[in-house]
Amino acid sequence: xxRSRKWFVFIxxxxxxxxxxxxxxxxxxxxxxxxxxxxxxxxxxxxxxxPVAKSTDKDSKYVYYTNSWGDKRLxxxxxxxxxxxxxxxxNIRGKYPxxxxxxxxxxxxGWLELGGYRIGIRSRHGGYFYYAHLYSYADGxxxxxxxxxxxxLGYMGDTGYGKEEGTYGMxxxxxxxxxxxxxxxxxxxxINPYPYLKFAENKLIxxxx
Ligand SMILES: [Zn+2]
Numbered sequence: 537x538x539r540s541r542k543w544f545v546f547i548x549x550x551x552x553x554x555x556x557x558x559x560x561x562x563x564x565x566x567x568x569x570x571x572x573x574x575x576x577x578x579x580x581x582x583x584x585x586x587p588v589a590k591s592t593d594k595d596s597k598y599v600y601y602t603n604s605w606g607d608k609r610l611x612x613x614x615x616x617x618x619x620x621x622x623x624x625x626x627n628i629r630g631k632y633p634x635x636x637x638x639x640x641x642x643x644x645x646g647w648l649e650l651g652g653y654r655i656g657i658r659s660r661h662g663g664y665f666y667y668a669h670l671y672s673y674a675d676g677x678x679x680x681x682x683x684x685x686x687x688x689l690g691y692m693g694d695t696g697y698g699k700e701e702g703t704y705g706m707x708x709x710x711x712x713x714x715x716x717x718x719x720x721x722x723x724x725x726x727i728n729p730y731p732y733l734k735f736a737e738n739k740l741i742x743x744x745x
């Protein structure tokens with residue numbers, strides 16, 4: 537083979553390998569994107585109820601919320617808001633029952649400086665549902681418990697924003713709902729609960745309070 541022809545073949549092979557590599561990487565990235573979409577779609581299958589029970593008394597005030605995910609928060613250093621705040625129309629701690637949106641397992645329960653009395657439930661498709669600032673917990677609920685969607689976890693409050701356990705009253709009574717999933721690299725990431733809450737808005741547990 538002539539020398540120039542050898543070079544031609546060599547460059548041709550290199551270009552082909554490079555293109556094959558590019559196609560492979562593109563395929564991987566598309567799959568990762570699809571997985572992420574699939575994870576977020578699968579969470580919908582887990583969601584059975586809105587996280588605040590409604591009173592059977594039709595005149596009773598209820599809750600409201602806006603899409604505040606990603607807003608700036610300052611306590612504990614500047615950060616973004618990793619959840620949605622469901623505000624109590626009656627600013628009364630301990631009034632509104634907080635229910636599990638999903639079936640799942642209690643992964644964490646107890647005090648956090650930011651979240652106050654919080655409970656974290658891992659749903660079937662791997663979502664971590666984080667309910668924070670509770671006034672109190674339902675009797676007997678503890679880490680490792682299996683819970684059914686709609687189970688009362690505790691009561692809405694205003695705990696948190698304090699290093700000392702039990703700090704309350706630093707803000708109005710509300711339920712902070714966060715949803716986290718693990719990405720393909722195993723890193724926990726916050727996803728916006730707003731569309732999931734909208735999805736669940738009419739799926740209400742009703743009880744007397
Ligand atoms: Zn919040």
